[in-house]
Amino acid sequence: MSLTTSTKFAQPLPLNTTSSRSKEHKLLFEPFRTNTFLGSTHKLRCFNSLSKSNLHRRSAIVAVSDVVKEKKSKSSTNLLITKEEGLELYEDMVLGRAFEDMCAQMYYRGKMFGFVHLYNGQEAVSTGFIKLLKQEDSVASTYRDHVHSLSKGVSARAVMSELFGKATGCCRGQGGSMHMFSKEHNVLGGFAFIGEGIPVATGAAFSSKYRREVLKEADCDHVTVAFFGDGTCNNGQFFECLNMAALWKLPIVFVVENNLWAIGMSHVRATSDPEIWKKGPAFGMPGVHVDGMDVLKVREVAKEAIGRARRGEGPTLVECETYRFRGHSLADPDELRDPAEKAHYAARDPITALKRYMIDNNLVTEQELKTIEKKIDEVVEDAVEFADESPHPPRSQLLENVFADPKGFGIGPDGRYRCEDPKFTQGTAHV
Amino acid sequence: MLGIIRQKVGAGGASLLRTRSAVSALRSYSSAGKEMTVRDALNSALDEEMSADPKVFLMGEEVGEYQGAYKISKGLLEKYGPERVLDTPITEAGFTGIGVGAAYHGLRPVVEFMTFNFSMQAIDHIINSAAKSNYMSAGQISVPIVFRGPNGAAAGVGAQHSHCYASWYASCPGLKVLTPYSSEDARGLLKAAIRDPDPVVFLENELLYGESFPISAEVLDSSFCLPIGKAKIEREGKDVTITAFSKMVGYALKAAEILAKEGISAEVINLRTIRPLDRSTINASVRKTNRLITVEEGFPQHGVGAEICTSVVEESFGYLDAPVERITGADVPMPYAANLERLAVPQVEDIVRAAKRACYRSVPLAAAA
Incomplete structure (x- = not known):
């Protein structure tokens, strides 16, 4: 069952459907009104007829499947989560938040260096998706990757140590803030270039299909989730991979963390049609828009999309409308975003929202949540202590891991690396 | 672009028809004196490795139903099906x-670029996703992938389609860069590349695809494989060392023949691997001949020749009896006009002249030009 059908949301005149979002940046669109480049000013006039009260982008779900709507309508009698699930989500989100806050402290204290991009505010997306995944499922992230790794199960100690550049880090200090990898937890990496992670994630999904269909590993139903931002959706690799993933029905979910800003470039100033989810149907896959500040809504959509992928029904594009509470990176003065906009989203903090939901529905007590918060504080403190005390990578590590093959000379007929054969560097070059 | 490629394919296909019968004959009778084209060497190596390991698959533009833009993948779609011979969109x-991601998960993709010029659109993945992952992940994620396709100057296709990328890729740690010349090289190195646990850039040459080379029974054996990182001395000599790779090996051998008639004994080294570079073989040869000429089609600055010169200066400076000379492509984008194009790439006579200069047998460079 698909979340939406491609015909349902296909829009022949995209400008007519983007109106409410475009409105908030009315001034930015002003010059276009008299610009004959767009051909017809008739369509553009619809900007004028918009409700003036709509200062911010819609925060509710714009387009989810009937299934999700049905579930929501039932939610008054039937809660979206159990107590255990709620606690797990809460713990993961609180961990993400506390960890990132600690990173900021440590960065300003000079314990970590380079670019450090924090995830504050977007926790509902990472938690909403990744907590539904199995260990074998893969996650590909961006340079904003600490919290994805934590959600996927990499320990706070390993991530913190990596950030400190220590030998106990998840990549022994060779990766850094933007390059978290974990083979054990199938974290395929943080990718520091825009769009770079999408094809790699699509390849991981391809390998899952290949293992099932060519290598006959019938039980291989692994799903890959690719996270990336709104800025990436203007990059060619995004389109290339939507096409191939749909074409080959790959088990992947494309998750757009639309935090409205690509560093200092507003999404609506960069994108002709700011409703990213609509690009899904254009490639023959469902496109869904969800409130990325509400972990329960994200989770409902994620369940559908991951289930679809696992059943072999192909990819889904999910646009999560979210917001980062801090600048692009810790080096970003963050001067371009409107304080009113920041305040609007700050009031919609996903952690607070989940807390309220669980308490209002008598799922948990305040005390239970406090216990979790205390536990997480300890986990993060411990991670910092561990990282601080850990050794720096030894000098000998510098030249290791360039190749899987220790010296790069390939494998001999005996199946062993040629560099291990003492005769390899002796004698004549004749072979 | 496509028009040009199609035209070439037509020609390539025709030459393939000629050689196919030879190969099928060769496969049924294992008698001596056999020859094989580079195209069939590559095709058979792919075929055997795909047959040996179901994790190996081929992807790229026109590799399947079209049988490969240069017919390298001919017959593979029929044999292995569309799940393992994937026609991709032009992306x-x-x-x-996607290939790199599949390799992260232990598959062994062979990614074909219609020509290596198009790898510029994908260089981010070759360098940033493939070459660096093993290091960044501290050895957790290896990337057993092969990027292959024709590299370097073809004929009459202009600047954007005539560019040697050997020194580009060879400058990047984490990559292995192989440059086959003969059919033996093509078979042995491609098999080694596919079996290798690391990312390999495999630079073929379009103009060599149709060329036939003698080939031994050993090379035809499905277990045959050449070591990565080892050069081959194609012709022994004592007066001057000539290093070359890919198509330029043929030119160097021709130059050596001409030089032999004039009493100069040239040693020709077929580099085979550009990274890791076989410095010990090169230096051993230079210590013997005391003279060095490097030949490549690529640009001079920061080229493969520059790296070889440095290695010799560092390790064998005291053995040199003459200045080292680099024969390279001209330091210009490739011109289209046939006469200019010929001037822009190394010719046999350039190598001969340089070798003579090194052996003090000719007038200096300015006068010769």
């Missing part, structure tokens, strides 16, 4: 990244 960045 280098996309499908190269």
Whole structure:
């Protein structure tokens, strides 16, 4: 069952459907009104007829499947989560938040260096998706990757140590803030270039299909989730991979963390049609828009999309409308975003929202949540202590891991690396 | 672009028809004196490795139903099906990244670029996703992938389609860069590349595809494989060392023949691997001949020749009896006009002249030009 059908949301005149979002940046669109480049000013006039009260982008779900709507309508009698699930989500989100806050402290204290991009505010997306995944499922992230790794199960100690550049880090200090990898937890990496992670994630999904269909590993139903931002959706690799993933029905979910800003470039100033989810149907896959500040809504959509992928029904594009509470990176003065906009989203903090939901529905007590918060504080403190005390990578590590093959000379007929054969560097070059 | 490629394919296909019968004959009777084209050597190596390991698959533009833009993948779709011979859309960045992602999960993709010029659209994935992952992940994620396709100057295709990328890729740690010349090289190195646990850039040459080379029974054996990182001395000599790779090996051998008639004994080294570079073989040869000429089609600055010169200066400076000379492509984008194009790439006579200069047998460079 698909979340939406491609015909349902296909829009022949995209400008007519983007109106409410475009409105908030009315001034930015002003010059276009008299610009004959767009051909017809008739369509553009619809900007004028918009409700003036709509200062911010819609925060509710714009387009989810009937299934999700049905579930929501039932939610008054039937809660979206159990107590255990709620606690797990809460713990993961609180961990993400506390960890990132600690990173900021440590960065300003000079314990970590380079670019450090924090995830504050977007926790509902990472938690909403990744907590539904199995260990074998893969996650590909961006340079904003600490919290994805934590959600996927990499320990706070390993991530913190990596950030400190220590030998106990998840990549022994060779990766850094933007390059978290974990083979054990199938974290395929943080990718520091825009769009770079999408094809790699699509390849991981391809390998899952290949293992099932060519290598006959019938039980291989692994799903890959690719996270990336709104800025990436203007990059060619995004389109290339939507096409191939749909074409080959790959088990992947494309998750757009639309935090409205690509560093200092507003999404609506960069994108002709700011409703990213609509690009899904254009490639023959469902496109869904969800409130990325509400972990329960994200989770409902994620369940559908991951289930679809696992059943072999192909990819889904999910646009999560979210917001980062801090600048692009810790080096970003963050001067371009409107304080009113920041305040609007700050009031919609996903952690607070989940807390309220669980308490209002008598799922948990305040005390239970406090216990979790205390536990997480300890986990993060411990991670910092561990990282601080850990050794720096030894000098000998510098030249290791360039190749899987220790010296790069390939494998001999005996199946062993040629560099291990003492005769390899002796004698004549004749072979 | 496509028009040009199609035209070439037509020609390539015709030459393939000629050689196919030879090969099928060769496969049925294992008698001596056999020859094989580079195209069939590559095709058979792919075929055997795909047959040996179901994790190996081929992806790229026109590799399947079209049988390969240069017919390297001829017959593979029929044999292995569309799940293992994947026709991709024209999306280098996309499908190269997909290949890398599949390799992260232990598959062994062979990604074909219609020509290596198009790898520029995907260089981010070759360098940033493939070459660096093993290091960044501290050895957790290895990337057993092969990027292959024709590299370097073809004929009459202009600047954007005539560019040697050997020194580009060879400058990047984490990559292995192989440059086959003969059919033996093509078979042995491609098999080694596919079996290798690391990303390999495999630079073929379009103009060599149709060329036939003698080939031994040993090379035809399905277990045959050449070591990565070892050069081959194609012709022994004592007066001057000539290093070359890919198509330029043929030119160097021709130059050596001409030089032999004039009493100069040239040693020709077929580099085979550009990274890791076989410095010990090169230096051993230079210590013997005391003279060195490097030949490549690529640009001079920061080229393969520059690296070889440095290695010799560092390790064998005291053995040199003459200045080292680099024969390279001209330091210009490739011109289209046939006469200019010929001037822009090394010719046999350039190598001969340089070798003579090194052996003090000719007038200086300015006068010769």
